[in-house]
Each structure stands twice: as structure tokens, then as C-alpha cells.
Amino acid sequence: MDVIKYKKSRKGLHLALGIVAAFLVLIFFTWVFSNKNQPSLKRDTLRDAVVTRQPFTVEVAGSGHLVAYGTGAVVSLSGGIVRERLVRAGAQVENGDILLRLENPDLVAEHEDALNDLYARRAQVEAEKLQLVTERTRFNSNLQRAELELEEKASELEAKEQLFKSEMPIISRLDYNRVVVEKKLRENTLANEKLLLESFEKSYKAKLSELQYSLNTLENRAARLQRRVNDLNIRSPEAGIVQEVVFHEGDNVNPGQVVLRVVNTEKLYAVAQIPGYEIDKVQVGQKALVRINQENFTGQITRIDPEVKGSTVDVDIELDELPNRYRVNTLVRATIIVMEKTDALVVSRPANSRENAVNNVYVIQDNYAERRAVEFGIGSINTIEILSGLESHERIVISDLTDQVKQAERIRLR
Structure with missing residues (x-):
């Protein structure tokens, strides 16, 4: 009896070992099959960024030029022939100075x-x-x-x-x-x-x-x-610099025609061309930093043009202080501060991310990047605010991924 029982127990052991081996083989093939369907990327080909909590400033930038208040147009109130031109473009004039003399017998x-x-x-x-x-x-x-x-x-x-x-x-x-x-x-x-x-x-x-x-x-x-x-003696309506002389000796001038342009260089403002896709962030009263010939000047937004010209929108910036050595049409670079926060959860801006919307991002954990819905707020050129979905110190992929990779819930990192 004892011998027979011993043989039966060995057969049961062999059966159990076979079942375990088959189960391990099944797991192995399942793992292999799943890895074949799961996309993988080389880690060193990806750009990533770490979520941090820090002060956050959103800026919008654009190029432009200096403009004088008013048109500077000097209009002839009489008609006649230009007898004498007393100034040229660039001349400094005072209020009431005679600029042109007309004759009309x-x-x-x-x-x-x-x-x-x-x-x-x-x-x-x-x-x-x-x-x-x-x-x-x-x-x-x-x-x-x-x-x-x-x-x-x-x-x-x-x-x-x-x-x-x-x-x-x-x-x-x-x-x-x-x-x-x-x-x-x-x-x-x-x-x-x-x-x-x-x-x-x-x-x-x-x-x-x-x-x-x-x-x-x-x-x-x-x-x-x-x-x-x-009025046959055409005078300057204000002190400033002659920007343009339209008529010259011998020319016929009719009443109402612009004969010169005189601009007051003591009071200039900047006009910046802001990209149309960022103009919704800009509001009247916001602070601005204007750079002119390697010098920085502060100011604030006073007007936003209602029309888009090409792909930009004109924004007027009143400067707090500007030396009178600068002239009309001097090139400027304006940076508008649209938002300032002393404490915000931010991350480097992922490729193709949308502001004030829910975006899918890939969060890196060990050797994998898992897709997660994240709500972004307002963003700058390189940084964007996180409203929900991520915590400080988490790391995300910011590279531009292919459409095929974006379909995966999980990406294996090699």
C-alpha cells in the first residue's frame, strides 16, 4: 500500500509542475504580445519637463515704431503759388514760425x-x-x-x-x-x-x-x-520738427491741402504690432516694457485697434518717460505683461498645447509614459499654467508626438 501511494504522489507533482509551466508560458506570450502592440520610444529622443510651483508672468511681444500725437498736418487755409519755402524736412520750428509764403494777387x-x-x-x-x-x-x-x-x-x-x-x-x-x-x-x-x-x-x-x-x-x-x-504766410501750429514738405517753390496750392507735416517730438507714443492669435490676452491699462535702441522704457496700453491688419493688431502704448532725442518711426520692441502671479503651478509648454482647455499629456513614470487629461490655463511662449491634472515635481513629455503614438494610453520608454 505504501509503495502504491508513493507512486501516485509523484504523478501529481509532475501534473502540478506542468500546469505552472504552462501558466508561465501563457504569461510570457501575453507580455510579449502586449509589448508588440504598445509603442515604444527612445528616451533620449524625447524632450520632457518637470512641473514646478513658482512665480509666473505671461508676456506678449511685438515690434513697432514711435508715433507722434496728432497727424502733424499743416493745412493751407488760402490758395496761391508757393513763393518761398523757409524750412526743410528735419528743421526745428517753434509755434507760429512761418514755413511757406504764398502769393495770390x-x-x-x-x-x-x-x-x-x-x-x-x-x-x-x-x-x-x-x-x-x-x-x-x-x-x-x-x-x-x-x-x-x-x-x-x-x-x-x-x-x-x-x-x-x-x-x-x-x-x-x-x-x-x-x-x-x-x-x-x-x-x-x-x-x-x-x-x-x-x-x-x-x-x-x-x-x-x-x-x-x-x-x-x-x-x-x-x-x-x-x-x-x-494765411498766405503758412505758420507752424506747434513747436516740433518738420517731418515732410509736400509743396515747393512754384507749386500751386489750393485751400485745404496739406503742405507740410510738423510733429511734436516731445510727446511720442509707441505702436506695437501684436500677433492676432494673442490679442485676446491684451487689455487697455496693462503694463508694457518698450525697448528702444538698447534702452528700456515703461508704459501702459491705451488703445487696441479693432481691426486685424495682415496677421497683427496695432496696440498703442503711452510711455511714462521718453527723452526727446528719439524721432518719429524709430523702431521699438514691446513686451506686454498680460498676467502676473506670485505662486502658480507651471510647466514648459508641450507641443501643440491649447490654452484654457483640457489637453492630453504623457506623464513619465519609470520606463513608461502614461496619457492623462490635464487642464491648462493661460500660457506664455515657453511656459503654461496648470489648473488641474498634474502635481508639482511630476515629469511630462513636451515633444511633438506622431498621431499614431498619441493613440496609445501608454508608451514604453527605452
């Missing part, structure tokens, strides 16, 4: 005719005013005489009435009635003189207004022509 003659008409009309107006004053004096004299005659006749009537109404009338009724009638006539005369004077006063004021209006019309015409004659 027809305009000068028209102004002289206007002055002659004005002087003649002034003399005529003075004569008509004197005549009106004389007539007014006559009407007033007639009124005063009528008042005195009425007063005199009233006194006479009062005396006649006492004599007629006494117990023994001294005068006849006929004589008394005559004085009553004469007083009534004097009253009517006074009333008529008052009406005549009131009517004259109304016409007097209207006539004076008419005379003054005709005189003002000629004065305004003469003054307007005088300004046009004065």
Missing part, C-alpha cells in the same frame, strides 16, 4: 476792394445816422412845442373861465368858447405829435439795425479776406 486785390467798399459804406452810414438824429430832434422839438402851446392855452382858458363865470361876466360867451376850442385843438396836436414820435422811434431803431447789418456784412467780408491774406 487776385486775393490781395479782392481784399483791397472789400476795404474800399467798407470805408465808403461807413461814411454813408454815418451820414444816414446823422440824418436820422436830425429828424429825431425835430420830432422831439415839435412835441415839446405842442406841450408848451397846450400848457399856455390851458392857462388862458382858466383865466377866461374866471372872467366868464363871474357875477358880472367881463367877456362874451363867444370869446370863452373860442378859447375852449383852441385848447381842444392844442390837445389834438399834442396827441398827434406823440404818435408821430412813437412811430419814428420804431422806424429809427429798425433803420439803425439795417444800417449796422449792412456795415457788419462788409466788415465780416473784409475781415475774412484779411485772414486769407494773412
Whole structure:
């Protein structure tokens, strides 16, 4: 019995060993098959980066140039032929300096005719005013005489009435009635003189207004022509530097044409061309660093152009301080600070990563890189903020991977 049991136990041992060996072979082939389907990359061909927590600044940069406030255009208010050009491009001028002299004989003659008409009309107006004053004096004299005659006749009537109404009338009724009638006539005369004077006063004021209006019309015409004659000397509207002279001696200039450009170099601002795909980050009021000829100047955004020109957008930057040695169109390099954080979770920007969106990245662990969904925030050219999905000190792949590799959940690193 003991011998038989011993043989059976050896057969069971062999069976168990066979099962274990088969299981190991199955695991081996499964591992081999899975490794064949799993992409692998050489570690030294990949670029990676470590997640860190640090101060984070997002900047947007662009090139541009210096611009003067205002157009600097000097417009001719008169027309004529350029007789003399007193300045050239680059000349320093002060406010009120004569830049060009025009000549226009027809305009000068028209102004002289206007002055002659004005002087003649002034003399005529003075004569008509004197005549009106004389007539007014006559009407007033007639009124005063009528008042005195009425007063005199009233006194006479009062005396006649006492004599007629006494117990023994001294005068006849006929004589008394005559004085009553004469007083009534004097009253009517006074009333008529008052009406005549009131009517004259109304016409007097209207006539004076008419005379003054005709005189003002000629004065305004003469003054307007005088300004046009004065404007034949084209002056600088402000202190600055002559940027461009459009017309030269002998050229014909029409009113309203730009003849020169004078820019005030004491107050310039920068215009930077920012890439259109980054303009959404830029806001009015943000700080900017402007580099001009190896010098740095601070400023802030004052305007963002509403249109895209080519692939960029113009952004105006008001400089805090700028020496007046710089000129219009000097090239600048502007860096706009769109965000500053003293503590942020950041990483070097992976290839083709999208800001403010969830991205798939590969996190390196030992000899593998596993795909993980990570939410990125705002980013700069080389760095991007991590909102969720990664922790400090984790390492990720930042190389640009092929579409086939990106399909894998896991990448083996050799």
C-alpha cells in the first residue's frame, strides 16, 4: 500500500509542475504580445519637463515704431503759388514760425476792394445816422412845442373861465368858447405829435439795425479776406520738427491741402504690432516694457485697434518717460505683461498645447509614459499654467508626438 501511494504522489507533482509551466508560458506570450502592440520610444529622443510651483508672468511681444500725437498736418487755409519755402524736412520750428509764403494777387486785390467798399459804406452810414438824429430832434422839438402851446392855452382858458363865470361876466360867451376850442385843438396836436414820435422811434431803431447789418456784412467780408491774406504766410501750429514738405517753390496750392507735416517730438507714443492669435490676452491699462535702441522704457496700453491688419493688431502704448532725442518711426520692441502671479503651478509648454482647455499629456513614470487629461490655463511662449491634472515635481513629455503614438494610453520608454 505504501509503495502504491508513493507512486501516485509523484504523478501529481509532475501534473502540478506542468500546469505552472504552462501558466508561465501563457504569461510570457501575453507580455510579449502586449509589448508588440504598445509603442515604444527612445528616451533620449524625447524632450520632457518637470512641473514646478513658482512665480509666473505671461508676456506678449511685438515690434513697432514711435508715433507722434496728432497727424502733424499743416493745412493751407488760402490758395496761391508757393513763393518761398523757409524750412526743410528735419528743421526745428517753434509755434507760429512761418514755413511757406504764398502769393495770390487776385486775393490781395479782392481784399483791397472789400476795404474800399467798407470805408465808403461807413461814411454813408454815418451820414444816414446823422440824418436820422436830425429828424429825431425835430420830432422831439415839435412835441415839446405842442406841450408848451397846450400848457399856455390851458392857462388862458382858466383865466377866461374866471372872467366868464363871474357875477358880472367881463367877456362874451363867444370869446370863452373860442378859447375852449383852441385848447381842444392844442390837445389834438399834442396827441398827434406823440404818435408821430412813437412811430419814428420804431422806424429809427429798425433803420439803425439795417444800417449796422449792412456795415457788419462788409466788415465780416473784409475781415475774412484779411485772414486769407494773412494765411498766405503758412505758420507752424506747434513747436516740433518738420517731418515732410509736400509743396515747393512754384507749386500751386489750393485751400485745404496739406503742405507740410510738423510733429511734436516731445510727446511720442509707441505702436506695437501684436500677433492676432494673442490679442485676446491684451487689455487697455496693462503694463508694457518698450525697448528702444538698447534702452528700456515703461508704459501702459491705451488703445487696441479693432481691426486685424495682415496677421497683427496695432496696440498703442503711452510711455511714462521718453527723452526727446528719439524721432518719429524709430523702431521699438514691446513686451506686454498680460498676467502676473506670485505662486502658480507651471510647466514648459508641450507641443501643440491649447490654452484654457483640457489637453492630453504623457506623464513619465519609470520606463513608461502614461496619457492623462490635464487642464491648462493661460500660457506664455515657453511656459503654461496648470489648473488641474498634474502635481508639482511630476515629469511630462513636451515633444511633438506622431498621431499614431498619441493613440496609445501608454508608451514604453527605452
